[in-house]
Amino acid sequence: MGEMCRIPGGAFRQGSPDWMIDWLEAADQPLPRLWFADETPQVTTVVKPFRIDRFPVTVGEYARFVRDTGYRTEAERRGFGLVYTEQGWNEREGVTWCAPGGPGTGGPDFDDHPVVHVSWRDANEFARWSGRRLPTEAEWEFAARGPDFRIWPWGDEWDVEAANTAELHAGQLHSLSAWQEWWRAECERIGPVPRTSPVGSFRGRGDSPFGCADMAGNVYEWTSTLSRLYDDSTRCDPTVRMAMGRYRVIRGGSWMNFRYQVRCSERMHGDPDGWSSFAHGFRCASDV
Numbered sequence: 001m002g003e004m005c006r007i008p009g010g011a012f013r014q015g016s017p018d019w020m021i022d023w024l025e026a027a028d029q030p031l032p033r034l035w036f037a038d039e040t041p042q043v044t045t046v047v048k049p050f051r052i053d054r055f056p057v058t059v060g061e062y063a064r065f066v067r068d069t070g071y072r073t074e075a076e077r078r079g080f081g082l083v084y085t086e087q088g089w090n091e092r093e094g095v096t097w098c099a100p101g102g103p104g105t106g107g108p109d110f111d112d113h114p115v116v117h118v119s120w121r122d123a124n125e126f127a128r129w130s131g132r133r134l135p136t137e138a139e140w141e142f143a144a145r146g147p148d149f150r151i152w153p154w155g156d157e158w159d160v161e162a163a164n165t166a167e168l169h170a171g172q173l174h175s176l177s178a179w180q181e182w183w184r185a186e187c188e189r190i191g192p193v194p195r196t197s198p199v200g201s202f203r204g205r206g207d208s209p210f211g212c213a214d215m216a217g218n219v220y221e222w223t224s225t226l227s228r229l230y231d232d233s234t235r236c237d238p239t240v241r242m243a244m245g246r247y248r249v250i251r252g253g254s255w256m257n258f259r260y261q262v263r264c265s266e267r268m269h270g271d272p273d274g275w276s277s278f279a280h281g282f283r284c285a286s287d288v
Contacts (some may be wrong), residue, residue: 001130002061004051004212005143012147014045014138015230016265021150029260030176037236039230039265045138046074052135052143056221057126060111062097062118065126070118072133073097074119074274080276081117083192084256086184089277090192100278101193112198114219114281120248120272123282126250135285137249137267141202142154144216144251145264146209151207152263153215161204163217164197164255166261173258174274194278196254196269216262217253219281220270225249227269255288 005157016039049059065071072171073096075081079094083102095102097117100106100110118126118256127133135143160167167173168180200213207213215221227247229236247269256279260266270280 001053001132001284003054003284005054007047007050007052007139007143008212009047009049010142010147011044012142013042013149013210014141014265015039015042016263017042017149020263024260027093027260028174029258031260032237034235034237035240036266036287037234038240038267041231043230045142047136047138047142049288050135050139051288052139052212052285053106054211056114056219056281056283057095057123058111058199059106059113059115062115062126063111065129069125069129071122071125071129071264073122073276075115075117075276076276082275084183084278086187086193092192095278101191105191105193110196113194114214115198115218116194116196116278116281117276118222118281119274120222120270121274122276124224126282127284130284132284132286133280134224135223137223137251140215140221140223140251141264142211143212144208150208150264153212154206157196158203160259162202162264163283164195164201165215165253165257165259166219167210167253167259168217169195169255179258188236192278197255215252215264217257218255219252220254220268221252222251222270222280222281222282223249223251239270244270248272250280262273 080091099106250268250270
């Protein structure tokens with residue numbers, strides 16, 4: 001398996017301070033303030049020392065797991081996977097981890113890219129096979145930013161050349177309509193296939209304080225943590241609240257996102273009951 005980073009234990013303030021939510025509300029991003037409220041209030045969290053993959057699990061690594069076990073992902077058993085087309089999210093036949101845009105896509109050129117179209121169960125099965133586990137949400141955030149708050153793994157100044165985001169491909173985006181225009185042109189050019197990049201492509205420029213790469217962008221990453229609010233009294237978007245106690249936390253943002261959705265404290269929530277997409281992957285962790 002791939003290289004792992006040793007993360008020392010410690011206490012940190014998990015989540016976002018209020019000024020972060022104020023900054024997001026004033027920024028040129030399309031989501032309302034309530035969408036980010038589940039990042040607040042900050043809570044003191046202690047993590048024990050652990051190890052975490054330096055990179056997300058790659059297509060090549062997942063292929064070895066499949067060859068060794070004969071495992072079939074939930075998307076393969078369903079016969080379709082989820083991709084984002086010009087019309088929005090679409091269930092497309094033949095979409096799997098080894099054909100991320102449908103039949104005829106993928107191949108050996110993608111062996112060093114993060115694997116996608118893996119559900120929470122698919123990720124856990126790989127982790128067990130490799131003698132590891134999924135990281136907790138707290139472990140993931142601590143590995144991404146260390147004990148001190150920072151917006152992105154490398155710091156508080158946005159660097160478009162430090163992460164695989166939509167802005168790396170399209171230039172700075174100021175609105176949802178600008179993003180849609182870019183993606184429509186991309187779909188016309190080569191179709192709705194993932195714009196992932198080989199792991200470690202940024203050669204340390206976007207690394208976390210502990211040397212973890214690709215923790216902002218490239219692919220969203222599953223964690224083991226059941227979705228919950230840091231404080232039950234927090235007022236948040238109703239669709240986010242519906243995920244609490246049912247979904248699992250996803251971290252990191254992806255190649256599809258603006259700078260605002262690839263922050264260290266950004267939270268997403270995914271249905272662990274078979275759901276996957278062409279922007280979601282994972283990395284593994286282990287106890288020290």
